[in-house]
Amino acid sequence: MFALNVTWLSGERIDMSANTGTTGAACTAWDNSECQGTPYCPPRCPRFEGKDDTLFLTRPYESDDRDALVSMYADLDQYSRSMGLPPATVPKIEDWLERLHSNGWSLIALDGDRVIGHVAVVPADSSEPEFLIFVHQAYQNHGIGTELIKQLIAYADDRDHSGLTLEVSKGNKRAITVYENVGFDVTKRKLSELEMELDLEHSLVRRLRRPPADRV
Structure with missing residues (x-):
């Protein structure tokens, strides 16, 4: 059970009693x-x-995660790439991530110390920012992407964004189904892509932000 003096961000206990004056079991x-x-x-x-009952963690991206995140993208296979992203070479990946993190905010999924998924939101000051999400091919079909999207929605609401938008290839049926299942609606159809949007007033957002035992 979570205690008042403990938070979980990277698999380790962080004592907050010095800041809160509270005590409790970890x-x-x-x-x-x-x-x-x-x-x-x-x-x-x-x-x-x-x-498959494997245990994972999600948390906000930190600067110390840079190398692990670059490694994830450098190892991403061609079938996991979308609409020309991520870039093909390590220097271009590094430049791309620098732009993302300087203009927005990100969450990562972790298997131990390994970064296995990433969702980035840009720009940070937009009321309805756009996001992109990638999961390493070795961890696809394990629920990682769905959980990252739920985390994204909860954090976006906490940051007072009013909505989230995305573009997805029409051929990516699996991703479209995931987005629709968490409440995204198609707002525009292009030649090869769909634009989708989620209003953060959606009732799903409240369910995602219930206490941990009640969250879906």
């Missing part, structure tokens, strides 16, 4: 069936289980 397991959340929880519980 969370020692992944089972959050009795967890009710605390004021120190992030917008959505960072711990989740993949479809």
Whole structure:
């Protein structure tokens, strides 16, 4: 169970008692069936289980994650790329990520110390920013992308964005289904792409931000 003096961001316990003056027992397991959340929880519980019961973490991107994120993108296969992204070479990947992080904000999914998924939102000061998401091919079909999108929605609402937008290839049926399942609607049809949008007043957002034990 989460305690008032503990937050989980990278698989380690971070003591917040020096800042809060509170004490309590630390969370020692992944089972959050009795967890009710605390004021120190992030917008959505960072711990989740993949479809094969593997344990993963999500958290905001930090500058120290740069090399691990570049490595994920450098190892991404051609079938996991979309609309010319990510760029093909490491220097271009580094430049692309620098632009993303200087203009927006990001979340990453982790398997231990390995970055396995990334969602980036730009620009940070837009009321309805656009986002992109990629999951390493070795971790696809494990629920990573769906969880990252749920995290994205919870964090975007916490940051007071009013909506989220995206562009997706018409041929990417799997991604379109995931987006539709979490509430995105098609707003424009292009020759080879769809524009989709989620209004953050959607009732789904409230469900995603319930205490960890109740979140879907």
